[in-house]
Amino acid sequence: MGLIGPEEMAAAFDTLEKARTVVIATHIDPDGDAVGSALGLAGLLSKRGKEVAVYDRDPVPYNYKFLPGAETVSDRLPESCDLLCLLDCSSRERAGEKLAAWRGAAKSLCIDHHLTAATEADINLIYPEASATGELIYELALALDPDFGADVAVNLYTAILTDTGSFRYSNASPAAFAAAGDLVRRGVNPWDVTQQVYESHPLARIKLLALVLETLEISPSGQAASVTVTREMFAATGSNSEFTDGMINYPRSIAGVEVAFMVRETGDNEYKISFRSRGRVNVAELAAEYGGGGHHNAAGCRMRGTLAEINRRVFSLIEERLGSAS
Ligand SMILES: [Mn+2]
Structure with a gap:
């Protein structure tokens, strides 16, 4: 069965x-x-x-x-x-x-x-x-x-x-x-x-985590939070994208945060966005709007633009969804 x-x-x-x-x-x-x-x-x-x-x-x-x-x-x-x-x-x-x-x-x-x-x-x-x-x-x-x-x-x-x-x-x-x-x-x-x-992380991952946590941003409502990873951070710590696994859980773990996202630079003005939700917002739908996909509580997509633009865009997308989901 x-x-x-x-x-x-x-x-x-x-x-x-x-x-x-x-x-x-x-x-x-x-x-x-x-x-x-x-x-x-x-x-x-x-x-x-x-x-x-x-x-x-x-x-x-x-x-x-x-x-x-x-x-x-x-x-x-x-x-x-x-x-x-x-x-x-x-x-x-x-x-x-x-x-x-x-x-x-x-x-x-x-x-x-x-x-x-x-x-x-x-x-x-x-x-x-x-x-x-x-x-x-x-x-x-x-x-x-x-x-x-x-x-x-x-x-x-x-x-x-x-x-x-x-x-x-x-x-x-x-x-x-x-x-x-x-x-x-x-x-x-x-x-x-x-x-x-x-529990077998290379030291570089923990060094990268320290840099990533420095980028933490939280929306005025306190319900959305983000972290950012740039290619410069990879170079500075001798790490790469596989070292970012699980880091998105830090912004989501903040009390009151419903949706967290991580913006990772993949090229010039090219970013991969990963989303994590606590449940109120279906982030698979959100990611699908940008050609991505995933699950209700974990999804991802790619976006082009500057880091500041993408952050603004994604924060407002999430706030919109939070408004209609509550
Ligand atoms: Mn799977």
């Missing part, structure tokens, strides 16, 4: 069973759910004798390099394969231009839990109720190989752990806890995973 209905499960199972060569791809700037889901599925399929390649445009972030199979993730695509599995995103664009342009797969299967998901693939398993894509792969795992072991388990546990904010967010459902419990029973050591994911 899971989220994936019997017909969808049968279709996915059949498609996976028939494929001999599989490419598993996930979104750019991969997070714990992206990497954990991809490697979890890769582990299951390799054991069933498939030839599997895991594709990501970007390298595995330092705190997920401990995951079994992480060294196999690459930005190379084979000429062709029987099946492309797109995980934790639903459009090939989210996986980067190279994958979007690639026509090597005979068939495609998408597994995702984003609210704003598209249905571009031949088979789409899209369940926004799922805490993480990892929870959906867990359901598949029970069907594909009920005795799957600790290597797959640690990947799926990390996927669910990170997407639920360590089981603190509203998506920490009974199913997420149940899956995690079963994964621990299969050999996952929660403290080991915690240390790898949350």
Whole structure:
């Protein structure tokens, strides 16, 4: 009894069973759910004798390099394969231009839990109720190989752990806890995973955090707050965008703040905006207005303009939404 209905499960199972060569791809700037889901599925399929390649445009972030199979993730695509599995995103664009342009797969299967998901693939398993894509792969795992072991388990546990904010967010459902419990029973050591994911930061990250917190701005209402990351800060601390993971939680953690956002400089007058909501505002809708997407409480998009313009624009967007949401 899971989220994936019997017909969808049968279709996915059949498609996976028939494929001999599989490419598993996930979104750019991969997070714990992206990497954990991809490697979890890769582990299951390799054991069933498939030839599997895991594709990501970007390298595995330092705190997920401990995951079994992480060294196999690459930005190379084979000429062709029987099946492309797109995980934790639903459009090939989210996986980067190279994958979007690639026509090597005979068939495609998408597994995702984003609210704003598209249905571009031949088979789409899209369940926004799922805490993480990892929870959906867990359901598949029970069907594909009920005795799957600790290597797959640690990947799926990390996927669910990170997407639920360590089981603190509203998506920490009974199913997420149940899956995690079963994964621990299969050999996952929660403290080991915690240390790898949350307590193995390079010193540069903490130096960057100090600079980022200096940029904290809060709206007159006290309900919106922002932090900014510039390329200059990366250069000054010897860090890069993967070091910013989780920093947006600081402005949201302020009492009274409903929506927080982080503006990260990606190029000349080019910025990536990440949003976090406490729940009153659906930030996936907000991000979608600018061509982005995500979940009710966590979303992102890209914008062009000067930093000051973007800050003003986003603050007023949020204040507007807060006005209509209250
Ligand atoms: Mn996810």
